[in-house]
Amino acid sequence: MCLGIPGKVVETFQEHDILMGKVSFDGVVKKVCLEHVPDAAPGEYVLVHVGFALSKIEEAQARQVFELLDALEMPSELDESGDTG
Amino acid sequence: MKYLDEYRDPDAAIRLVRAIEARLSRPWTIMEVCGGQTHTIVKFGIDRMLPEELTLVHGPGCPVCVTALERIDRAHAIASRPEVIFTSFGDMLRVPGSSGDLLELKARGADVRIVYSPLDAVELAATNPKREVVFFAVGFETTAPANAMAVRQAHRRGLTNFSVLVSHVLVPPAMTHILQSPENRVEGFLGPGHVCTVMGTEEYAPIAKSFGVPIEITGFEPVDMLEGILKCVEQLEAGTAEVRTPYRRVVRPEGNLSAKNLLSEVFEVCDRSWRGVGTIPKSGYRLAPEYRAYDAERRFDTSEIATRESPGCISGQILKGVRKPIDCPLFGTDCTPRRPLGATMVSAEGACAAYYAYGRHLELVDAAG
Numbered sequence: 001m002c003l004g005i006p007g008k009v010v011e012t013f014q015e016h017d018i019l020m021g022k023v024s025f026d027g028v029v030k031k032v033c034l035e036h037v038p039d040a041a042p043g044e045y046v047l048v049h050v051g052f053a054l055s056k057i058e059e060a061q062a063r064q065v066f067e068l069l070d071a072l073e074m075p076s077e078l079d080e081s082g083d084t085g
Numbered sequence: 086m087k088y089l090d091e092y093r094d095p096d097a098a099i100r101l102v103r104a105i106e107a108r109l110s111r112p113w114t115i116m117e118v119c120g121g122q123t124h125t126i127v128k129f130g131i132d133r134m135l136p137e138e139l140t141l142v143h144g145p146g147c148p149v150c151v152t153a154l155e156r157i158d159r160a161h162a163i164a165s166r167p168e169v170i171f172t173s174f175g176d177m178l179r180v181p182g183s184s185g186d187l188l189e190l191k192a193r194g195a196d197v198r199i200v201y202s203p204l205d206a207v208e209l210a211a212t213n214p215k216r217e218v219v220f221f222a223v224g225f226e227t228t229a230p231a232n233a234m235a236v237r238q239a240h241r242r243g244l245t246n247f248s249v250l251v252s253h254v255l256v257p258p259a260m261t262h263i264l265q266s267p268e269n270r271v272e273g274f275l276g277p278g279h280v281c282t283v284m285g286t287e288e289y290a291p292i293a294k295s296f297g298v299p300i301e302i303t304g305f306e307p308v309d310m311l312e313g314i315l316k317c318v319e320q321l322e323a324g325t326a327e328v329r330t331p332y333r334r335v336v337r338p339e340g341n342l343s344a345k346n347l348l349s350e351v352f353e354v355c356d357r358s359w360r361g362v363g364t365i366p367k368s369g370y371r372l373a374p375e376y377r378a379y380d381a382e383r384r385f386d387t388s389e390i391a392t393r394e395s396p397g398c399i400s401g402q403i404l405k406g407v408r409k410p411i412d413c414p415l416f417g418t419d420c421t422p423r424r425p426l427g428a429t430m431v432s433a434e435g436a437c438a439a440y441y442a443y444g445r446h447l448e449l450v451d452a453a454g
Contacts, residue, residue, distance in 0.1 A: 003121040003279065003305060004227070004279050004282075016238060016241070016242060017241065018234070018238065030201065031202075032202075033202070033204060033231070033234060035234065035343065036230060036341050036343045036344045036347075037341075038343070047279070047282070047335065049227045049228055049231065049279070050174060050201070050202055050203065050224070050228050050231045051201050051202020051203070051204060051205070051231060052202065052230060052231040052234065054227070054230065054279075054282050054283055054341055054344060055282045055335055055341065057334070057335060058334070061334065061335075064093065064306060065305075065306075067093065068125070068305060068306055071128065071129075072121075072124050072125065072128055
């Protein structure tokens with residue numbers, strides 16, 4: 001739960017009065033709440049915990065985190081099983 | 086250093102290990118707080134690269150592991166009700182309660198569903214107005230903003246069939262609890278990088294000051310962790326006890342203000358019982374008075390539960406860094422990730438699960454001949 005998964009913001013929109021976005025996690029696109037990173041723009045990377053972006057990160061770092069998650073082979077919150085790792 | 090071929094930057098790792106060796110003049114014990122960090126340490130063999138004088142002990146930083154058995158049993162009691170759609174993050178489903186887990190309940194016909202985000206649970210409540218949707222709100226400060234937002238959104242959307250079973254736990258009080266224990270061995274901490282992304286680092290300064298322990302807010306990459314360990318050793322050797330943040334590229338001292346504001350609107354701090362540890366004062370969140378209507382414990386009577394913990398499990402001592410998974414006679418034999426007996430084997434983030442995943446139970450067998 002505390003590792004967070006980096007993803008690339010594809011688009012942003014308002015839904016039920018909060019800022020949401022479509023975020024691509026290496027190709028898997030999920031709806032993510034961007035309310036806590038209001039300046040995140042399409043093309044930028046965010047670190048996402050249980051469907052909420054809590055910080056912006058650089059692209060190079062996002063790649064590194066993905067590699068780490070792969071290496072750790074921990075269940076990801078993106079898995080169909082819904083594990084939050 | 087057999088693990089080094091897995092490193093993205095083995096040269097940096099070697100340089101850091103050498104620097105740690107050069108700085109070390111006596112034995113020290115450092116605790117990493119976060120379960121994700123424990124996994125990095127075990128997977129990449131960080132503990133085995135370091136000089137023997139330096140002991141790494143694993144902290145209580147796995148929210149699934151430390152969710153009290155009483156909360157799990159309460160979740161089961163609520164999930165068993167026919168009018169309820171019980172929603173949870175996936176890794177809570179396999180956590181054994183006093184009798185079975187949520188997956189077994191689901192197999193017996195309970196409507197238990199995994200959600201990716203707590204907002205998905207709010208959406209379920211909106212689309213199922215005749216059902217009661219309950220969300221199991223667990224985790225440290227990293228998941229709390231998401232869960233707080235779900236409650237606030239349910240309130241704003243006027244959904245009266247949504248409630249949360251709140252079991253949030255907070256890191257700094259747990260660190261204090263560990264340091265106050267007469268069994269404490271911890272002399273320095275690697276602080277939880279992503280918890281601090283939300284909360285900032287200010288809460289850690291009083292801990293460093295009152296107990297005289299250095300705290301290095303650390304990331305999760307192997308090289309990040311080696312850097313955190315080096316900085317911590319430098320502080321220990323110099324006799325300083327400050328909060329520093331080598332993980333500066335992600336953590337700001339003030340944290341995420343918008344998330345913190347939401348937390349203080351929706352939650353209030355309360356005493357919380359930690360599985361394997363016991364009650365730690367002011368170490369959890371519950372709903373603030375204005376959001377109490379969304380409290381599943383008030384909505385459903387769960388007074389019938391009878392909580393029983395597995396005998397023989399030493400997870401409480403493991404969570405406090407007093408003992409390690411391999412010190413447990415049940416580890417890898419009677420207790421495995423498939424049949425976990427206690428908190429630290431339950432979740433992928435638990436210390437016992439990490440040791441098991443990377444084969445350290447097999448070494449015990451080899452050692453026994």
